[in-house]
Amino acid sequence: MPGPTAPVPVAPATTSTLPGWLADAARIRERRGTTRHTRVVETGVVDFAGNDYLDLSRHPDVIAAAVAATERHGAGARASRVVTGTLDVHANLEAALRQLTGQESALAFSSGYTANLGVLSALSGPDTLIVLDAHMHASAIDGARASRSPVTTYPHRDLEALNSVLAQRTQRRAVVAVESVYSVLGDATDLVATAEVCRRHGAVLVVDEAHGIGVLGGGRGAVHAAGLHDDPDVIVTATLSKALGAMGGAVLGTAALRDHLLNSARSFLFDTGLAPAPAAAATAACAVVQAEPERVARLHDVAARLAAELGVEQSAGAVQSVPMPSAEIAYDISQRLRHSGVHVGCFRPPSVPDGVSRLRFTAHSDATESEVALAGRLLREALHETAAYAVRPATAGTVA
Numbered sequence: 001m002p003g004p005t006a007p008v009p010v011a012p013a014t015t016s017t018l019p020g021w022l023a024d025a026a027r028i029r030e031r032r033g034t035t036r037h038t039r040v041v042e043t044g045v046v047d048f049a050g051n052d053y054l055d056l057s058r059h060p061d062v063i064a065a066a067v068a069a070t071e072r073h074g075a076g077a078r079a080s081r082v083v084t085g086t087l088d089v090h091a092n093l094e095a096a097l098r099q100l101t102g103q104e105s106a107l108a109f110s111s112g113y114t115a116n117l118g119v120l121s122a123l124s125g126p127d128t129l130i131v132l133d134a135h136m137h138a139s140a141i142d143g144a145r146a147s148r149s150p151v152t153t154y155p156h157r158d159l160e161a162l163n164s165v166l167a168q169r170t171q172r173r174a175v176v177a178v179e180s181v182y183s184v185l186g187d188a189t190d191l192v193a194t195a196e197v198c199r200r201h202g203a204v205l206v207v208d209e210a211h212g213i214g215v216l217g218g219g220r221g222a223v224h225a226a227g228l229h230d231d232p233d234v235i236v237t238a239t240l241s242k243a244l245g246a247m248g249g250a251v252l253g254t255a256a257l258r259d260h261l262l263n264s265a266r267s268f269l270f271d272t273g274l275a276p277a278p279a280a281a282a283t284a285a286c287a288v289v290q291a292e293p294e295r296v297a298r299l300h301d302v303a304a305r306l307a308a309e310l311g312v313e314q315s316a317g318a319v320q321s322v323p324m325p326s327a328e329i330a331y332d333i334s335q336r337l338r339h340s341g342v343h344v345g346c347f348r349p350p351s352v353p354d355g356v357s358r359l360r361f362t363a364h365s366d367a368t369e370s371e372v373a374l375a376g377r378l379l380r381e382a383l384h385e386t387a388a389y390a391v392r393p394a395t396a397g398t399v400a
């Protein structure tokens with residue numbers, strides 16, 4: 001499983017009751033510099049931290065669909081999808097996702113997290129090896145942990161290593177999980193080559209398209225762009241909360257896969273159905289992606305300009321990742337930018353798969369030229385002020 005951080009020595013708890021226990025945990029977080037906060041976001045900020053890549057969360061068609069679905073069905077689905085929680089909005093959503101991605105079948109989940117949890121645990125068992133790229137998202141790691149399978153990882157995007165893991169396995173079956181575009185570094189998987197390695201060893205490939213759908217392949221996703229959408233051994237998981245601007249998740253693949261998940265994915269069966277508003281919103285968003293292809297093109301233009309301003313190589317997707325010399329500098333610069341009205345993501349160990357603290361700037365299609373320029377100028381100023389130039393590490397994506 002991806003790298004646990006080294007244990008941080010901490011004085012033993014004075015008491016075993018909850019207050020002492022929580023205080024110990026808080027001290028460890030403070031010492032590691034990984035304390036997180038939930039701050040209410042001010043309006044009017046420049047947002048390069050969110051995942052609303054196509055700015056669809058505020059699109060009039062998307063909002064209207066959410067309102068209409070709420071008025072028709074109420075605020076919630078009221079039950080699991082297999083009890084009375086399947087509504088016409090779910091059927092419409094699954095049809096829209098099928099159409100967008102070119103897949104035979106779709107099953108909507110309440111989030112991308114539960115979709116990954118569901119598919120990995122439902123395809124598991126003692127005779128199935130789960131193989132994760134080392135940079136997989138926490139939801140896939142948790143899905144693997146929840147499975148009854150042996151689990152292993154291979155170095156990020158290293159297909160030779162994947163080949164030998166699959167060749168040496170003792171289990172009859174194998175499921176390999178990758179992301180089409182990785183969430184922290186923004187780099188992409190070579191899906192054609194990965195699928196070829198999987199095919200050679202009779203392994204199923206699960207592709208998490210959380211950062212690919214709406215972004216790559218004209219919005220239809222990287223799996224479609226690679227021509228793998230009708231390969232029965234390639235499964236797609238999706239979130240509706242990023243480029244589609246809503247909330248929820250889905251698994252896409254064959255009708256037989258949908259049937260299997262519907263009957264055995266615990267995070268589908270024992271979870272209330274996706275609420276009507278986000279289901280209808282995501283359905284409308286799928287239509288907008290296809291009707292307004294210029295949005296996807298604008299996103300890539302913004303990503304190119306943003307990467308140039310930040311002095312990093314442009315990534316495959318919306319995420320532009322800037323390595324920082326230390327967790328403290330990363331946090332300090334993210335706060336300076338925030339106080340100047342620009343929000344960016346700050347990722348520090350243990351949340352970064354490669355152990356390098358990073359600022360993550362996410363492009364979105366409606367970002368203006370002046371917002372992009374402002375982000376670049378503020379970053380350059382902050383780096384100079386923190387003397388980061390002198391101590392920056394030699395990693396991929398250098399700061400110019």
Ligand SMILES: Cc1ncc(COP(=O)(O)O)c(C=O)c1O
Pocket residue numbers: 111112113114116137139179183208210211239240241247248249
């Ligand atoms: C790669 C990846 N997979 C899955 C998820 C989970 O999606 P959701 O937010 O819909 O639960 C995310 C969200 O952060 C993600 O980045």
